[in-house]
Amino acid sequence: MSATHLQDAAPSRRSAFLDLVSRRPEIITFIILLAICVAVSVINPAFLQPSSLVDIGRASVVMGLFALGVFIILAAGGIDVSFTAIAAFTMYSMTLVVKDHVPDMPIALVLVLATAGGALLGVVNGLLVHHLRVPSLIVTIGTQYLFRGILLAFIGTVWIMSLPTQMGAFGRMPLFQFESGDGRTITLPFYFLVLPAAALLTWWILSRTLMGRAIFALGGNASVAERLGYSLKTIHIFLFAYAGALAGLAGIIHAAANRQANPFDLVGSEINVIAAVVLGGARITGGTGTVLGTLLGVLLIVVVNSVLVMVGIPSTWQRVVVGGFILLAAGFFMFCQKKNN
Amino acid sequence: MRTTGGQLFMLVVINAALLAVGAMISGGTYLSPFNLQSMAGQLPEIGFLAIGVMLAMCAGNGGIDLSGIALANLSGVASAIIVGSFLSSTDNETAFSIAFIAVALLTGLIGGTFNGLLISRLNITPILCTLGTQMLFTGIAVVLSDGRAVAVGSPELLSQIGNGLFLGVPISFLIFVSAAGLIAALLKFTPFGLWLMLMGTNPKAATFAGFPKARVLIATYATSGLLAGLAGVIIAARNVNVKWDYGTSYLLIAILIAVMAGVRPEGGYGRVICVVMATIALQLMSSLLNFGGLSNFVRDFAWGALLLTFLAVGRYNLVGLLTPNKSRKLV
Numbered sequence: 001m002s003a004t005h006l007q008d009a010a011p012s013r014r015s016a017f018l019d020l021v022s023r024r025p026e027i028i029t030f031i032i033l034l035a036i037c038v039a040v041s042v043i044n045p046a047f048l049q050p051s052s053l054v055d056i057g058r059a060s061v062v063m064g065l066f067a068l069g070v071f072i073i074l075a076a077g078g079i080d081v082s083f084t085a086i087a088a089f090t091m092y093s094m095t096l097v098v099k100d101h102v103p104d105m106p107i108a109l110v111l112v113l114a115t116a117g118g119a120l121l122g123v124v125n126g127l128l129v130h131h132l133r134v135p136s137l138i139v140t141i142g143t144q145y146l147f148r149g150i151l152l153a154f155i156g157t158v159w160i161m162s163l164p165t166q167m168g169a170f171g172r173m174p175l176f177q178f179e180s181g182d183g184r185t186i187t188l189p190f191y192f193l194v195l196p197a198a199a200l201l202t203w204w205i206l207s208r209t210l211m212g213r214a215i216f217a218l219g220g221n222a223s224v225a226e227r228l229g230y231s232l233k234t235i236h237i238f239l240f241a242y243a244g245a246l247a248g249l250a251g252i253i254h255a256a257a258n259r260q261a262n263p264f265d266l267v268g269s270e271i272n273v274i275a276a277v278v279l280g281g282a283r284i285t286g287g288t289g290t291v292l293g294t295l296l297g298v299l300l301i302v303v304v305n306s307v308l309v310m311v312g313i314p315s316t317w318q319r320v321v322v323g324g325f326i327l328l329a330a331g332f333f334m335f336c337q338k339k340n341n
Numbered sequence: 342m343r344t345t346g347g348q349l350f351m352l353v354v355i356n357a358a359l360l361a362v363g364a365m366i367s368g369g370t371y372l373s374p375f376n377l378q379s380m381a382g383q384l385p386e387i388g389f390l391a392i393g394v395m396l397a398m399c400a401g402n403g404g405i406d407l408s409g410i411a412l413a414n415l416s417g418v419a420s421a422i423i424v425g426s427f428l429s430s431t432d433n434e435t436a437f438s439i440a441f442i443a444v445a446l447l448t449g450l451i452g453g454t455f456n457g458l459l460i461s462r463l464n465i466t467p468i469l470c471t472l473g474t475q476m477l478f479t480g481i482a483v484v485l486s487d488g489r490a491v492a493v494g495s496p497e498l499l500s501q502i503g504n505g506l507f508l509g510v511p512i513s514f515l516i517f518v519s520a521a522g523l524i525a526a527l528l529k530f531t532p533f534g535l536w537l538m539l540m541g542t543n544p545k546a547a548t549f550a551g552f553p554k555a556r557v558l559i560a561t562y563a564t565s566g567l568l569a570g571l572a573g574v575i576i577a578a579r580n581v582n583v584k585w586d587y588g589t590s591y592l593l594i595a596i597l598i599a600v601m602a603g604v605r606p607e608g609g610y611g612r613v614i615c616v617v618m619a620t621i622a623l624q625l626m627s628s629l630l631n632f633g634g635l636s637n638f639v640r641d642f643a644w645g646a647l648l649l650t651f652l653a654v655g656r657y658n659l660v661g662l663l664t665p666n667k668s669r670k671l672v
Contacts, residue, residue: 079468132652134606135403137468141593142648149642157638268589271476284469285403316488319480326473330465338464 022336025281026293028329033300040307047310050178051186058188058257060302064195064295065250066273067280068202069243071294074277075206076239077219077286078136081274082125082144083247084266089151090117091251095261096156098164107166111252118248119241121147126240130233144267151263160261171256191253198246203291211238219286275326276301283333300325348603352618359625367632378511380624382504382579385517386413387591388620389572391598392524393565395616397467398599400561401541401608407471409569410591411478412452416573417583418482420445421491431494438498441577446570452478453566457559482585490582503578513575518617520571524564525613537561541608590641597648598623603655 021028040047066083073080094114098105125143129136163171173190206212214235217225226232255261280297282289304322309315363371370376390409397406424440452474459470493499505512528534536557540547547554577583602619604611626647630640 128649128652132649132656134600134652134656135405137405138596138600138606139649139652141596142645142652145590145593145641145645146649147645149638149640149645152638153636153642271472274472275476278469284466316483317480319476320484321480323473323476323478323480326469326476327459327465330469330473331459331463334464 018336022333024290025288025333025336026290026296028332029280029293029296029300033296033303036300036303036307040303040311043312044310047307051184052306052310054186054188056299056302056306057192059306060298061192061195062250062254062257063269063273063276063302064298065198065246065253066269067276067294067298068198068291069246070273071277071280071282071289071291072202072206072215073136073239073243074282074284075219075286075289076215076235077222078129078236078239079274079284080125080136080140080240080243081270082121082140082147083243083273084268084270085144085147085151086118086121086244087247087251087254088263088266089121089147089155089251090114090248091255091266092151092160092261092263093117093155094252095160095163095167095255098167099160103164105166107170110167111249114248114252115245116248118251119245122241122244122247123237125244126237129240130236144270148267155263157263159263163255163259163261167252167256168259171253171259189257191256194249194253198249199291199295205242206291211235215239216287219288221287272301272305272322275322279325279329281333284330348615349612349618352602352615352622355622356618356625359622359629363625363629363632366629371628371632374509376628378506378509380628381514382511384620384624385513386572386575386579386588387594387598387623388517388617389413389520389568389575390591390595391602391616391620392521392613393568394595394599395602395604395611395613396524396537396561396565397471398604398606399537399541399608399611400467400558402467402544404467404541404561404608405471405596405606406456406562406565407468407592408452408456408475408478409565409572409595410588411475411482412449412566412569413573413576414583414585414587415452415478415482416445416448416570417493417577417587418486418491418585419448420573421493421577421583422485425491425493431496434496435498438496438502441493441496441499442574445574445577446567449566449568449570449573450563451566453563453569454559456566457562460562461555461558479585486585488585490584492582493577493580495581499574499578503575503580513578516571516575520568521613521617524568527564528613533557533560538609541605541610543609590644593644593648594623597644597651600648600655601651605655 037047046052066087069083070080091114094110094117098110121143125136125140128139128143132139162168170191171189172187174187175190175192177185177187179185206215214225214230217228217230218232218235222232225235251266254266258265276297277289277294278284278297279300280289280293280295282294301322304325305318308318308321313321360372390413393406393409397404420441423444424437428437428440456471456474459465459474460467465473495503502512502516507515528537536547536552539550540552540554540557544554573583576587580587598616598619599611600606601622602611602615604616626643627640630643
């Protein structure tokens with residue numbers, strides 16, 4: 001009697017868990033993140049020091065901004081690989097403009113202009129994706145080379161080592177500071193606040209506005225969305241402009257945080273960002289995903305990148321681990337979906 | 342089917358025009374046998390990858406292979422390390438070469454089959470799957486080689502493949518043309534080719550028609566992987582070293598070639614002969630930019646612009662406008 005009970009209970013409990021996971025895949029991301037953090041702090045307690053936590057927080061700002069942009073496009077069933085080129089483009093040209101022409105431009109205006117510049121390049125993406133009607137991956141591979149080629153061939157290749165003062169000051173402005181055990185001052189910079197602000201804005205757009213409805217509708221089924229009366233052109237332009245704006249902002253923050261503007265930076269990190277978004281539970285075919293999951297995915301990638309060395313795995317393994325994570329996560333999510341259907 | 346002749350005609354015209362422009366700019370040296378040979382020697386590595394991308398695109402359902410160059414590099418690095426550990430490239434030249442080629446092709450085949458299995462059995466989207474395996478393959482190559490270049494040396498047979506001539510034609514180019522011919526025959530005369538194209542045209546209909554979908558997908562990506570392995574052999578044969586980060590821009594160029602050749606990114610249509618012609622056109626253009634003394638960055642810009650242009654050509658059926666009688670607008 002009790003044996004049959006157990007047999008009955010086991011599968012139903014398992015399928016309840018699978019059901020939960022397929023509805024909220026970010027739970028798995030959270031569990032993996034937690035498991036890694038616990039394992040690492042057991043192996044190397046230095047991980048739990050405030051300094052390394054602040055480092056992780058700092059490192060996740062730029063990637064987090066990128067990831068929010070990629071996520072919103074992924075939710076609509078597209079993909080973008082040109083955002084790093086947009087970030088490098090706006091970061092470098094904005095720094096040049098400020099340095100050579102308007103040295104006393106207030107930092108707020110620099111940030112606004114960079115965001116607007118990124119959005120403008122994003123509009124180019126959106127128009128091309130809408131009018132060429134080919135997978136956005138192919139279009140944005142093209143624009144990635146286009147933007148980066150324009151930057152390196154016509155704008156400049158010189159590494160700017162000394163930023164304009166207001167940008168440098170923005171990178172150093174502290175949110176809070178404290179003394180660590182060994183007497184060093186640890187700073188969580190002010191720009192860290194940009195990430196939660198952008199996350200809140202993205203969450204608000206996706207869950208509280210008609211545009212958010214439209215984005216998920218487009219990701220779920222493009223032709224149905226069109227028949228419902230959503231203007232695909234407006235959605236496409238908004239999506240890519242929003243992602244471009246976030247990328248422009250991320251570019252300036254990247255420069256301010258590193259205290260230099262290198263035109264060769266950033267491009268090449270796209271796959272890490274896409275991996276973060278996918279690990280956060282957004283399906284690459286669109287229609288699903290949450291902002292919280294995306295942030296968890298970003299944290300997971302940043303943590304994996306920074307703890308490998310701490311637990312004694314050589315840094316050459318970084319790509320294998322991230323690549324393996326992408327495939328495992330993708331396979332697992334598909335498995336859950338199949339079980340449910 | 343659309344304008345199959347039109348695309349080929351346009352590519353032939355582009356090639357002829359490029360040769361003419363090159364001859365004019367350089368005053369004839371562009372058409373010298375030496376320059377033609379060096380161009381023909383350079384294009385196979387990227388051509389193999391482009392055919393791989395074409396096959397994946399033809400399979401439809403968002404099919405694409407982004408892991409090509411990563412797998413080519415992994416094949417070269419893995420083979421150099423494995424074979425190099427028990428054979429010396431200076432003592433046993435022929436044995437080393439044969440073993441190197443075999444291991445590299447096998448690595449490519451295994452990698453491609455892995456892609457195919459993940460896509461067909463686990464239903465992972467091709468973009469995501471090949472992004473993941475791209476990182477995985479690159480990562481394995483980094484781990485194996487510790488991030489350094491691995492020496493292959495230039496044993497007789499291998500360096501013949503890389504740099505040798507047969508009747509004045511580079512051997513690597515001959516290998517490329519014959520491999521392309523084989524793939525073309527495979528697509529045209531076997532059930533596999535028919536299944537692949539029909540599946541790309543309408544996957545749902547293919548399911549109901551009872552096509553062996555999973556096996557066709559696996560075979561497609563395995564062939565793409567094998568071609569990547571072949572590209573790895575050619576890369577190793579032409580350069581004395583292999584390294585994990587060789588040819589970072591090849592990913593874009595392979596997709597660019599496929600789009601230029603009129604392969605439909607949504608699947609169901611693509612011709613190998615067009616891919617070969619597009620590869621030649623791109624090589625001619627690349628050398629032309631070199632002759633003009635332009636920087637690599639201008640070339641990146643040109644490739645991006647060219648990709649978008651050809652997407653527009655395909656979208657608005659501009660080929661059809663130029664050859665009005667041969668085309669019917671795609672509905």
